[in-house]
Amino acid sequence: MSRRRGGLKLAEAEPLLPFPYPSFRPHQREAALFAYEVFKEGLVGLLSAPCGIGKSIAALSAFAAASREVGGARLLVLTRTKSQAEIYAKEVKRLRGAGVELSAAIFKSKQELCLKARLDERLKELSYQDFLRFCAGLKKGLAGRRCEFYEASVREGWRPTARALRLAGRLARRGASMPEEVYEACVEAGLCAYEVTKLLASGATVVVGSYNYALLPSVRASVLSRAKLKPASTFAVFDEAHSLPRYVVDLFSDELSTRSMQRAVEEAERFNLAPGLVEVLRGLLSVAVERGAEAKGEVGVDEPLLVEPMELLKGLAERAELSGLDELAEAVDELEAEGERVRALKEAEGKPPSSYVARCAAFLQSWMAVASGGGEIYACYAKVEREGEVARLGIKCLDAAVHSRVINAFRASLLMSGTLWAPGYYVDVLGLDRSRARYLALPYPFPRRNRAILVDLASTSKYERRSPALW
Ligand code: SF4
Structure with a gap:
């Protein structure tokens, strides 16, 4: 006998989900089981689950369970904000505390991890594009300028130095370090924190970064190849995925x-x-x-x-x-x-x-x-x-799908959000593989009496009140 969840066929015996908390929150286990099936079956899952259910730990727990069955799989978590990325680092630490063998590398933006920017405040004022060009120029030694931290970390052909390998090894033994901890260790060692994070990522089971690591071909080629993450054998989680269509359009405009x-x-x-x-x-x-x-x-x-x-x-x-x-x-x-x-x-x-x-x-x-x-x-x-x-x-x-179809290239992809309410829209706009797409929407888990319903009487969509200014 089989049961169905979110269009998925579930085996009679549910998997043992490693979980670091005393109990699941309402609907959290359903979210984790859905993610588990998506990973195990190589699907593109869309999970709409209200905020507060605990989707991040549900996805990590599902990954830990699925990777026991699918050998050699690794997880790439893509987030939009720093705080989301940090939640994953904390949850990986908790899972490790509960005896689950996971290790994580957490990327922050290159500008935030740059040691030169620590010494030179002007670099913090640069636009990100200007900063990237500045850093690339230093790495190539353009106009006679060089970066001492980069040279202390990697040699030509991106061969890590002994000092960088030693530090990465020490950090890797901790399992999951916050970007700030990696940064401080690099300040002490005089190494580029971004390059050391790449090194850490090459041995981590969970790599957390921004959407750009999947969406921008140049970043994808550089970071994922250094992290030894091949899409065909990698599970991907896109957090806060309701923002993906707008993000992709802005990124390529x-x-x-x-x-x-x-x-x-x-x-x-x-x-x-x-x-x-x-x-x-x-x-x-x-x-x-x-x-x-x-x-x-x-x-x-x-x-x-x-x-x-x-x-x-x-x-x-x-x-x-x-x-x-x-x-x-x-x-x-x-x-x-x-x-x-x-x-x-x-x-x-x-x-x-x-x-x-x-x-x-x-x-x-x-x-x-x-x-x-x-x-x-x-x-x-x-x-x-x-x-x-x-x-x-x-x-x-005009067409986000041209750039976001890469989501289909991963072994399995899970798009999660509290407001992923129209799966057909996301499948169309992001160019997701319809034959592999599955959807699960979970209900609001909190008592109805605890809901605060706020009404703003100043706003209206009444037809008579619309004016040309609205358009
Ligand atoms: S190589 Fe690293 S330390 Fe050097 S400029 Fe680039 S990010 Fe900064």
Whole structure:
């Protein structure tokens, strides 16, 4: 005889779920059994369970049970916020305390784990993209700059140093360390905490990081390969998964303001970039101002007007007096390299190592990629903000599924949230494999009398009260 839960067929004998608390909360065991079946059967599970049920420990407990049956499996937990990641570290510690053999590596953002940023406050002020470029430049030794912590951690070809291996071994024996503990140990040892976390991840059964580790191809290639996590043999948990569609769209969209373009022109003049490159930046600024004015005239302030990406590039090449798009592409590559030089010079002046030239180059590279074949997935637009003061060019991702289909590549994926109420929507929008998708919605577990129902009388969706301003 078999029973069904969330569209799953369950074996008569339920698995022994390792659990570090005296008892399950209402519906928590159902959540854990659902996760267990998803992992064991290699499915894509959508679990909607109200906050407070204890989904994190339910998923870890399910993983511990499933991995006993599926040899060599590891778990990648992807979260949106730091506090979610820390919950997993605490629960892994509790499971270890209850005798379950798990070990965890918890990633924080590179900027937060950076030891150079500890010594140089300016690095904390950089945008994350600027910081990543700064760090990549140091690792490659661009413009003669190097990172002593990186060099103390890994040698060429990402071969860990003896010091890094010793520290990672010591931390691994603890089972699960909070990112702060790894960071402090790295401060003492003079090692890069991010690289040491990668080392720890290579031996951990549970790796916790941000959504980007699965969604961004470059991060996926770098972090998952260092952590020796192969999607085909890895279980993945996407926490707070209701936010995934919006997160993916934002992650693959971009905007550049005329303010940044103006600063790039000033930066290019101040750091003596070749006149041809300065003209490309001036051309970009002038087409953006023009397109912004068109948008304002046709659709008004703060409204995007679609722009044909190739047409804009041709106009830009003409303005910069370039022979065509090939020459424009070469100029953009040169701008990227010059941006790194500017970054190094600004750092030497005691300023934050940011570069508007590099920012414009990166944006133009994305725009060119869309122009040469991303037209169905992305829309390019111009708009004007604040009564015409600032114009923006933008690239909007229209199809999250193109990037989130990677969820299907994992051996099994579990998407969890307190509000995953419309599974069909998530299957469609995220491009989930329909044949492997299963859904379980658990009811609110707390006594109805304890619910606080708040009504805001100031808001209404009444038709008569709607006005054009709402749209
Ligand atoms: S390699 Fe590590 S310590 Fe060096 S800049 Fe990058 S994150 Fe910071």
